[in-house]
Amino acid sequence: MGRETHLADASVVRVEARIFGAVQGVGFRPFVFRLATTLGLAGRVSNTPEGVLMVAEGPRARVEDLVARIERERPPLSIIERIETHWGEPVGLQGFRIEHSAAAGAAAAHILPDVATCADCLREILDPNDRRYRYPFTNCTNCGPRFTIIHRLPYDRPNTSMRGFAMCAACRAEYEDPADRRFHAQPTACPACGPQLALWDAAGAAIATRDAALIEAAAALRAGKVVAVKGLGGFHLMVDARNEAAVARLRLHKHREEKPFALMYPGIDRVLGDCAMSELEARLLESPEAPIVLLHRRGADGLAPNIAPGAPRYGVMLPYTPLHHLLLRETGGPVVATSGNLSEEPICIDEREAIERLRGIADLFLGHNRPIVRHVDDSIVHVVLGREMVLRRARGYAPLPVRVAPDGPALLAVGGHLKNTVAVAKDGNVFLSQHVGDLETPKAFDAFVEAARALETLYDARPGHVACDMHPDYLSTKHARGMGLPVIEAQHHYAHVVACMAEHGVEGSVIGVSWDGTGYGPDGVVWGGEFLRATRENFERVAHLRPFRLPGGDRAVKEPRRSALGLLHEIYGDAVADQGGLAPLEAFSAAELRPMLQMIAKGLHAPWTTSAGRLFDAVAALLGLRQASAYEGQAAMMLEYAARRCDTGTRRYACALRGDIQPQVLDWGPVVEAIIDDVRAGVAVERIAMGFHAALADGILAVAQACGLEDVVLTGGCFQNVLLTELTVPRLRENGFRVFWHHRVPPNDGGIALGQAAHALARLRRAKGPSDVSGDTG
Numbered sequence: 001m002g003r004e005t006h007l008a009d010a011s012v013v014r015v016e017a018r019i020f021g022a023v024q025g026v027g028f029r030p031f032v033f034r035l036a037t038t039l040g041l042a043g044r045v046s047n048t049p050e051g052v053l054m055v056a057e058g059p060r061a062r063v064e065d066l067v068a069r070i071e072r073e074r075p076p077l078s079i080i081e082r083i084e085t086h087w088g089e090p091v092g093l094q095g096f097r098i099e100h101s102a103a104a105g106a107a108a109a110h111i112l113p114d115v116a117t118c119a120d121c122l123r124e125i126l127d128p129n130d131r132r133y134r135y136p137f138t139n140c141t142n143c144g145p146r147f148t149i150i151h152r153l154p155y156d157r158p159n160t161s162m163r164g165f166a167m168c169a170a171c172r173a174e175y176e177d178p179a180d181r182r183f184h185a186q187p188t189a190c191p192a193c194g195p196q197l198a199l200w201d202a203a204g205a206a207i208a209t210r211d212a213a214l215i216e217a218a219a220a221l222r223a224g225k226v227v228a229v230k231g232l233g234g235f236h237l238m239v240d241a242r243n244e245a246a247v248a249r250l251r252l253h254k255h256r257e258e259k260p261f262a263l264m265y266p267g268i269d270r271v272l273g274d275c276a277m278s279e280l281e282a283r284l285l286e287s288p289e290a291p292i293v294l295l296h297r298r299g300a301d302g303l304a305p306n307i308a309p310g311a312p313r314y315g316v317m318l319p320y321t322p323l324h325h326l327l328l329r330e331t332g333g334p335v336v337a338t339s340g341n342l343s344e345e346p347i348c349i350d351e352r353e354a355i356e357r358l359r360g361i362a363d364l365f366l367g368h369n370r371p372i373v374r375h376v377d378d379s380i381v382h383v384v385l386g387r388e389m390v391l392r393r394a395r396g397y398a399p400l401p402v403r404v405a406p407d408g409p410a411l412l413a414v415g416g417h418l419k420n421t422v423a424v425a426k427d428g429n430v431f432l433s434q435h436v437g438d439l440e441t442p443k444a445f446d447a448f449v450e451a452a453r454a455l456e457t458l459y460d461a462r463p464g465h466v467a468c469d470m471h472p473d474y475l476s477t478k479h480a481r482g483m484g485l486p487v488i489e490a491q492h493h494y495a496h497v498v499a500c501m502a503e504h505g506v507e508g509s510v511i512g513v514s515w516d517g518t519g520y521g522p523d524g525v526v527w528g529g530e531f532l533r534a535t536r537e538n539f540e541r542v543a544h545l546r547p548f549r550l551p552g553g554d555r556a557v558k559e560p561r562r563s564a565l566g567l568l569h570e571i572y573g574d575a576v577a578d579q580g581g582l583a584p585l586e587a588f589s590a591a592e593l594r595p596m597l598q599m600i601a602k603g604l605h606a607p608w609t610t611s612a613g614r615l616f617d618a619v620a621a622l623l624g625l626r627q628a629s630a631y632e633g634q635a636a637m638m639l640e641y642a643a644r645r646c647d648t649g650t651r652r653y654a655c656a657l658r659g660d661i662q663p664q665v666l667d668w669g670p671v672v673e674a675i676i677d678d679v680r681a682g683v684a685v686e687r688i689a690m691g692f693h694a695a696l697a698d699g700i701l702a703v704a705q706a707c708g709l710e711d712v713v714l715t716g717g718c719f720q721n722v723l724l725t726e727l728t729v730p731r732l733r734e735n736g737f738r739v740f741w742h743h744r745v746p747p748n749d750g751g752i753a754l755g756q757a758a759h760a761l762a763r764l765r766r767a768k769g770p771s772d773v774s775g776d777t778g
Contacts, residue, residue, distance in 0.1 A: 013060045014090040017067060019052040021081035022110035022400060024155035027141030028052050029098050030183040031075050037178070039066055042093040047101035047154035049460065051109040057090040077115060077142065077288065081403070081429075098184060101154040109153050110429075111146065111458060113396050114232045114376065116290035116320035118143035120181065125322045131170065134211055136323035137195045137370060141185040143288070147399060147434075148233045148376050149187060153458060157186045161371040168193035195370035197323070202363055204355045214323070217366040218330030226250055228340050228354055228362035232321055233376025233395055233434075234347035235340025235354050237362060238264075242333055244304040250336065251306065253361040255343055258630035260308035262292050262315040262378065264337040266328040271316055274301035274334075280383050289396030290320035291379035307336060312641050317378060320395075323368075339377060344440040346447040349375045374454055375447065376434045384725050390744050391720055393421065393751075394434040399455065401429035402745065402754055404502045408761045412452060412485075413467040414476040415753035416492065418632075419746070420448055422476075423753035424455040424463070430502070430757045431455055435750060439475045448476065465764065467756035469495070471520035488760040492519030492752070493530040494539045496715040498762075499755030501536060503745045509535050510740075511542070511707045513700055513728075515612035516716035516748070517557065517632075526550065528611025529666070531703050534713075536762035543657075543664035543703045546570070549606040550614060551599045560617035560635040561587045561627040562596070566609075567618040567672060569600045581680055584618075587627040612696075612718045615668060619692055622675060623685045633717070640723050643689035651678060651691030655699035659706060666703055671695045697727035704737055714741040717748040 019028070024047050032045045032054055041063060043056035054070075056063050067085060074080055121138045124130045132138045139145065149160040157163055167175060171190050174182040182188045189195060191210075199213035200206055208216050217227050221238060224246040228235045237254065239246040241263055251257060265271045268285055275295035277285075284293050292315045297308075308314055317337070319325040328335065340358060341347045348354035349372040354365055380392040390397060398421075405428035413423040413430075420436040433451045437444055456463065467488045468480035480487055490498070497512030512532040521527035529545030549566040556562035564584035568576045577597060579585060588596065599606045616636035620626050625642060626635035653674050656667040671692060678688050704712050712732055719725050725741060732739045745751040 011060055012058065012090050013063055014055065014057045014088045015063050015067060016086045016088070017054045017056075017070070018050060018084045019054065019070070019080060020084070020109070021051060022077070022079035022112050023052045024109050024153070025112045025146045025186065026075045026077040027181075027183070027185070028075055028078055030141065030178060031073075032070060033096060033098055033178050035069055035073070036066055036096045041066060041096060043096050044093070044099045045096075046099040047109070047156060049109060049153045055093070056096070057093045075141075077112065079110065079400070081110070101156045109155070110401060111150060111153070111155065111399055113147050113289070113398055113400060114145050115143045115288045116396070117322055117325060121322065122325060125326065132190055134326060135191050135194070136197060136214065136321070136326055137187075137189050137368070138322045139185065139187050139189075140181045141183065142181065144185075144187050145232055148372050148374060149370070150458070151373060153460075155186060160186055161373050162187050162189070165189055165194055165370075195368050197366065197368050200351070200355065200365040200367065202355075202359065202365075204352075204365075207364070213366060214326055215330060217364060218327055220364050221331050221335060225363040226253075226361060228348075228358050228365045229323070229327065230351065230354070230365075230367040230372070231324065233372060233374070234349045235358070236337040237340050237358070238335045238337050240331065240333070241303050241307060241336050244306055247304040247306050247336060250338070250361070254338070256338075258309050258634070260311050260313075260315060261336045261338045262317060263303075263307065263334050264317050264319060264324065264328060265334045266319070266332075268318060270334065271295070271318075274298055274303065275314055275316060278383060280386065280388070284381055284383075284388060285316065285318050287396075289379060290318060291381045291390075291396055292317045294380070294382035303334065310638065312644070315380060327366075344438050345443045346375050346437060347377060374434070374451070382722065384722050384741070385729055387743055389720070389742055390746055391748065391750075392419075392435050393432065393744070393746055397744065398434035399431045399458075401431045402502055403428060403505075404430050404758045405761050405765070409465070409764060410461040410463050411465040411467060411757060411760055411764075412456065412461075412463040412480075412483075413753040413757035413760065414448075414452065414480045415756070416469050416749040417471070417474040417476060419749040420476060421750050421753050422448065422452045422455065423757045424452075424459055424461045425757045425761055426459050426461045428761075430754055431459055432745070432754055445475055449479070465760055467760035469520065469752070469756070470522065488756075488763055490756045490759045491522060491539070493527055493716065494532055494534060495752045495755030495759065496747070497532055497534045497539070497713050497755065498536055498759045499745055499751040500713045500715040500740055500742055500747070501534070502754055502758035503742060503751075504740045506711060506713070506740060507536070508711070509533060509709055510711040510713045511704050511709050512539070512713045512715060513703075514716045515718035517613035518554075518609065518611050521610075526607050526609035526611060528609060528613055529615065530610065531663075531666075531707070533707060533709065536758055537766055541663045542707055543666055544610040545612055545615060546665050546667045546669060547608045547610045549600045549603070550609045550611075551596045551606045553605055553607055556614060556617070557629075557632065559628050560584075560621040563614040563618040564621035565596060566600060566606070567615070569597065571669060571673060574601065582622065582676065583624040584621040584627060587621070612716070616718065619672070619675065619689075622672070622679060623688060625685070636718075636721065639689050639692070640721050642686050643693050643723055646684075646686040646690035648684070648687060650694060651683065651687050653691045653695040655695055655702070657699070657702045657706065664703065664706065666699045693723050693727055696724060697731050700728050701731045701735060704732060705735065710736070710738055712737045712739050714739065715747050715751075719747045
């Protein structure tokens with residue numbers, strides 16, 4: 001697994017082993033201590049900024065068995081990247097001990113994400129005879145906060161936000177007992193020495209503390225109040241999920257009209273009553289990551305109808321801290337648990353900040369005095385083709401790295417503008433930050449800058465380059481260009497492709513199908529429906545969707561009728577106004593339609609686009625599903641949901657592949673014209689929607705066959721569409737292609753930073769010097 005130098009002879013030997021990976025905060029030192037003691041070996045083990053250092057002496061066979069068993073029997077939450085061993089002469093060590101951590105050395109250890117409450121800790125907080133009964137900050141080596149409490153490596157209590165809580169004698173005894181599961185558990189605490197709850201009113205006046213605070217907060221939720229609850233990585237805004245009026249009030253004050261709210265259930269048995277669930281989905285809900293899982297809802301479920309209006313799926317999670325477990329048992333049912341923030345802002349992590357920013361939304365604030373070092377949202381996943389797909393990578397996943405190279409220089413990748421994450425590359429690993437969000441407000445930009453600074457500090461990285469998007473107006477790009485470092489640009493859709501390649505360890509050439517809403521195209525066109533022949537170093541655009549005009553530019557994102565108008569104008573030209581019986585045209589008044597058509601005809605504020613996302617929006621509008629969207633992606637989701645309701649024969653449509661020009665053009669024109677005929681003929685929307693999805697999957701296959709490469713990557717936000725992915729992958733596989741799509745890194749812009757970093761590292765490996773690295777990746 002790693003490098004070693006070996007002393008060939010001698011029956012008694014000494015080994016120094018450096019263990020790299022996610023080996024801090026997972027009980028690794030206690031595990032090594034117990035293993036070495038069982039084998040009768042002498043030595044020591046300690047945390048270092050690089051990982052774990054172990055020194056052991058004893059009979060050769062036992063020492064070799066120790067090294068082998070460390071790798072084979074490692075703690076379940078740990079990830080061993082490599083073990084480097086150096087063998088030498090013994091010096092007569094006596095006994096085996098855990099030493100204080102070494103502060104010297106470059107930070108290379110992997111910081112573990114926060115881990116959901118384990119079964120042992122849950123039993124303790126529910127046991128009236130246990131000293132931690134109903135204590136909401138119970139944790140052990142196997143669970144609890146990690147990433148949200150650490151200031152710096154190594155992972156020891158003085159380097160966390162628990163440094164202000166001195167352990168009582170009972171906790172200290174557990175902490176120092178090798179047989180105890182809290183042996184060297186850094187956040188360990190109890191009611192006598194640890195953090196405590198407090199409840200405040202909307203003005204910040206204290207109402208109750210400790211268990212009384214929790215009981216009163218639960219009573220407020222049952223009474224229809226909005227309660228802001230401080231969790232691991234920030235505040236949730238909670239209301240009773242069965243109270244329609246309470247949900248409506250939360251929507252009104254949070255300015256969130258229709259976007260579905262996440263739900264937290266007391267237990268998985270209650271979820272089964274409201275949602276269909278596969279075995280994998282159940283495992284994800286109960287996993288240490290404990291993400292929000294998107295589940296198909298059943299019929300009548302007793303929940304407020306305004307939780308997820310018009311959506312067939314709920315976003316569901318289970319309690320992942322003792323506080324949540326206790327609170328949900330008190331409320332007696334599911335609650336809405338949405339991010340404690342205003343739109344486009346990061347979640348609140350501090351009580352004073354929450355009382356200020358959430359004034360007018362929350363009636364009460366349930367907080368505590370354990371500081372949160374950094375905001376971390378709940379992660380979101382769904383299941384595609386029997387595999388997990390992460391849509392928002394945060395709690396439970398960040399900041400675990402993706403290994404992209406055997407080695408490499410330190411660099412920073414700043415991601416995109418929407419769904420931003422940042423990444424730091426060091427020694428061939430790319431450490432991807434938690435979800436930052438859309439960089440639309442000053443607070444969001446501040447969070448972006450802080451996320452980058454925190455990763456650089458935690459991993460002691462001193463970037464020599466910065467990677468960014470080509471879009472000149474992205475705040476992330478402007479920030480990168482102002483850092484005074486050499487800049488390596490990566491075109492947006494190409495970065496999507498490289499992110500998926502890096503996640504799967506794919507080398508060589510691939511056909512990258514990169515479909516999303518919009519991205520900056522170097523030819524002046526708004527890209528979004530791209531087929532790229534790509535390596536990690538470079539790409540060639542081999543095909544794209546047929547372009548059409550977007551009247552109003554970015555306004556089309558919120559108004560699918562605009563995308564539909566551009567689509568129709570591409571087919572009918574100036575005669576589009578004469579087309580009757582089409583919902584998008586009827587959605588405009590005559591006073592609105594006339595200037596819109598002039599914009600398209602003259603090309604004024606109506607850019608060309610090849611966007612697959614806007615194509616989905618346009619077809620949704622043509623089918624009368626949405627003419628305006630209340631949140632990003634709503635129209636496309638409505639189109640997918642309609643297709644999934646198709647229980648009769650699907651309509652057969654076909655795109656035309658125009659191979660007579662380069663890049664080739666996948667022409668949706670024949671599909672849209674046939675859809676218009678079917679709309680006018682009264683064909684069921686569900687059949688048309690399914691036919692549209694199938695036609696796109698067939699079109700992807702046609703382009704892949706024309707390109708002649710074996711490996712195909714499916715990436716970009718459009719492949720969050722479960723139906724599109726589930727139609728496309730089998731078609732490609734049946735025709736001999738190897739297909740890669742995202743699992744643990746989001747297909748949306750949350751994965752862009754990984755692609756930027758992997759591309760930059762590949763370019764730097766090939767370059768003779770910094771002057772040879774340019775930003776042109778086309």
